Amino acid sequence: MEAMMNEENMIEVRDLKKGFKIYPDKGSTIKEKLLFVNRRKYERREVLRGISFSVKRGEAVGLIGHNGCGKSTTLKLLSRIMYPDSGQIVMRGRVSSLIELGAGFHPDMSGRENIYINASIFGLTKKEIDRRLEDIIEFSELEEFIDNPVRTYSSGMYMRLAFSVAINVDADILLVDEILAVGDVSFQEKCFDRMREIKAMGTTIVIVSHALPQIEQICERTIWIDNGVIRDEGIPKYVHEHYLREMENKRLEILGKEEQRKAEASASAQKDDNEKKGKSEGQGEELPSFCSPLSIRIGNKKIQFTDVKLMDTGGREKTVFKSGEPFVVQMDYKSDEQGLSGNFGIGIFRDDGVHAYGTNTLIEHDSLVPIRMEGRVVVTVTDNCLLPARYMLDVAIHSEDGIRYDDIRNIIPFRITANKKDIGVCRLDNFWTVDGKLMEKRKYED
Amino acid sequence: MNKIQEIYHYRTMIASLIKRDLRGRYKGSVLGFAWTFLNPLLQLGVYTVVFSVIMRSGIEDYYLFLFVALIPWIFFSSSLTGGASCIISQKELVKKIYFPREVLPISLVTCQLVNMLLSMIVVFAVLLVSGKGVNLIALPFLIPVILVEYLLALGIAFISSSVTVYLRDLEHILLIVAMAWQFLTPVMYSIDMVPERLRAVFWINPMSSVIVAYRDVLYYKQIPRLNTLLTAAGLGLILLAAGWMLFGRLERHFAEEL
Known part of the structure; x- marks a missing residue:
């Protein structure tokens, strides 16, 4: 053996x-x-x-x-x-x-x-x-x-x-x-x-x-x-996301059953009332079409995404970018409540779980987005220095003090392909001098 | 063989458990470690008073006659009864950490041995002070006698410690067994007092040989009978082998049973 x-x-x-x-x-x-x-x-x-x-x-x-x-x-x-x-x-x-x-x-x-x-x-x-x-x-x-x-x-x-x-x-x-x-x-x-x-x-x-x-x-x-x-x-x-999703489903299932039991218990009295309530609170909903099957969605949905797109600067939806190529994340939302303000954020995870990048409106502009009935928030990443790998995009809307309105992990998988062979998490722009002279490229190489 | 090597590797654990037990026992008391000597000395005092003032027996210096046998007997009986609880009392350790489980009975028995050796110091002091004296030629024979007793004590501790995990009553049963065993071993009386026809039965008990040998060396100041001691050594080896094998089988489910 x-x-x-x-x-x-x-x-x-x-x-x-x-x-x-x-x-x-x-x-x-x-x-x-x-x-x-x-x-x-x-x-x-x-x-x-x-x-x-x-x-x-x-x-x-x-x-x-x-x-x-x-x-x-x-x-x-x-x-x-x-x-x-x-x-x-x-x-x-x-x-x-x-x-x-x-x-x-x-x-x-x-x-x-x-x-x-x-x-x-x-x-x-x-x-x-x-x-x-x-x-x-x-x-x-x-x-x-x-x-x-x-x-x-x-x-x-x-x-x-x-x-x-x-x-x-x-x-x-x-x-x-x-x-x-x-x-x-x-x-x-x-x-x-x-x-x-x-x-x-x-x-x-x-x-x-x-x-x-x-x-x-x-x-x-x-x-x-x-x-x-x-x-x-x-x-x-x-694996953890898979696990958490499963746990969440189980929890909701139990919650749903309890809801049902409660509803049945007081069925005769307020039948209609309870049924409505039970339904609106059950969160075991289907993921919308703009989310990948791997997505996990949490949040209270006071503000929610109606569409999220990953695009190049020309507005074409894409999931493969070259290292260095700018990209755009376009987020559409709607809200039933008036007077809210939201902190929109994006996160990028490499497929081995490394948190490659994350930012939000509060970090970038120290301010929140005033929420209307419907709206669109767009982030353009001009200096994309991610290195070749598979990545996942996360998007989120939080309140100023961190209450999650809508938070979708792994919403869009995408890929960065190479233009150089440098390694690591991201490209750090650099130049080399030898004996005080700028290094030149080999002639026969492109 | 591998197991022996592994146990040897854990010798520091055995040593620290013994040290913890010896030092921990009297920690917090005013006299501390001195109790290790005071305890047998006071016991001896009680015996002396009882047996030379109140209950006189025909045996000369009965308190010494009893004492030189009682100290080794306590080593054996506490290995037997203490063995019963030595795994259970270390429950948390056994359930949470790997170490060769043999370490626990080995350190218990060795700790009892150390206790006996410390009490022996008192025995020698009394022998010398009382004018009884020691026979320097017979004295080295004490070493094989102690060794044989150690084998017996370890063998029995392997059995009592492992079986008690599955059968908790044994802990209480063994207290009675230990008492009966003491009366069936010539600790408080001499083997000569046993009726002739029963004597053969008495020699089957390996502890009889051991106790008689201690008394021969320390009380009668003579070289012990070697034939009975050899039989006891043989029995000790068999008991140890059997005990260890049983322990090895039962040990596999300790963590679940506890």
């Missing part, structure tokens, strides 16, 4: 299955075990029904899904806390799991002593801990308090110490479960940077989290687990 494994893969998981016995009333004492032999009926809940994936060296993967979908179980199987019923897991190298922080901390012992206990539980030897001690203390920013008993620490300090130990256990594979909400914002930022550093050094990371933006920041790939199987897999931003 080992031979089948791709050298590049640090983690290889094949057809993983795991179920739990759920006892309605579990008895683990002898009396219960003997007396209620036939009462010991249990349900078997299949938490994982066959999951396969692999993770390359230096790759970071996020596992998402609603509660109970099996993502944490997957992580526990990877970290060998549990064993699968069937299927295979191959892990290469040292595994460290940041599933539980501060394991084994003794409140009466000093921070320094607890570092030793905690790190040893992660499998470090005394020598290895000695070598990391300074880094751990420095990272925790607890130098002054390190010899005080841990019980005198605030919960923030406690978590900082715990995280510092965990993050300094170098490993080839790091498994992380929902723990990046540590300490204050600046410490969180630091933890994040540290994760990126670790990743840059070639560590493979698997993160389970509900904080999708965190996954987007670190991971190249998201695996969405739903009901024990992989539902979708790919670039975080897109």
Whole structure:
């Protein structure tokens, strides 16, 4: 089996299955075990029904899904806390799991002593801990308090110490479960940077989290687990949008059902009234034709887009532009309410989730657009320095304090093609001089 | 073999758990670590008063006779009963972090061993102060005796720790078992008091050999009977192997059962 494994893969998981016995009333004492032999009926809940994936060296993967979908179980199987019923897991190298922080901390012992206990539980030897001690203390920013008993620490300090130990256990594979909400914002930022550093050094990371933006920041790939199987897999931003859309639909479905139930309950009394209300609030509407099927639309619709077009400066609708070619976004809207003003914005995301550009009327002109019954707002991008890639356009109308009137993500996919071979996010115009003279182009090239 | 290597790799964890237990136990008390010595010393004081003033027995220096056997017995029985709770009490750790689970019973038993060795210091001090003295030729035999007891204690702790996860009653049952076992082992009496026809049965109990050997070295100041000790060592190895195998099987579902 080992031979089948791709050298590049640090983690290889094949057809993983795991179920739990759920006892309605579990008895683990002898009396219960003997007396209620036939009462010991249990349900078997299949938490994982066959999951396969692999993770390359230096790759970071996020596992998402609603509660109970099996993502944490997957992580526990990877970290060998549990064993699968069937299927295979191959892990290469040292595994460290940041599933539980501060394991084994003794409140009466000093921070320094607890570092030793905690790190040893992660499998470090005394020598290895000695070598990391300074880094751990420095990272925790607890130098002054390190010899005080841990019980005198605030919960923030406690978590900082715990995280510092965990993050300094170098490993080839790091498994992380929902723990990046540590300490204050600046410490969180630091933890994040540290994760990126670790990743840059070639560590493979698997993160389970509900904080999708965190996954987007670190991971190249998201695996969405739903009901024990992989539902979708790919670039975080897109998988997350797919996931969020699904969640939103589910929510609306439940909401709709509730609405219906309420309506039925008071049906006889105000039948007509309720039906109308139920309908107008149900938001599971179809996307209009100017949106791509990938679009996600949110907002209260007090102002709404009636049409959005991506065009060249000549007014022709286009979805392929050359790098450097100006383009125009034309947004038509309508509103039933009078006296509103709107902040119109556009956003451009590259297909790997990089937020390439974003602006709005408030940023550009420090003012809002007075809203009429119908209107048209046009943005012309004169200096398009995006480099070749696939992109997605987002458009939005918000109120001054950020209330979303209409917000459509991924409304139009478009593409930028090359005219030069420079690389990166965008082109930075430049010229070169050599020995004080402007560099010339090679003659034979165009 | 891999497992042994892995456990060896986790030696620092074993050491820190022991240290945490030893240091944590008396933390906050005024006398602190001194309790480790005070506790057996005070126990000895009670025995001395009871058995040389109130309940006189025919055995000379009965308090010493009892004490040199009781200290090793406590090592064994606390491995048995403490083993039962050592996985359950570290529930959070077992559910959240990977480490070879053997680490927990190993550190428990080793911690009890360290406790016994510390109490032994008191034993030696009393032996010397009371004028009983020690036999320097017999003394080195204490090392294999301790080793055999360690094997037995570890074997039994593997079993009690892993089975209790599935059968919580065991924790309470084992308290009774430990008490009965103590009375069936010549801790409070001498093996010579056992009727002849039952004596063979007594030697099956490996702890009889171990306790008798401790007493031979420390109380009678003589080289212990090696044949019974060898049998006990053999039984210890079998118990350890069986215990470890059972532990290995049961360990796979610890995280789910806890």
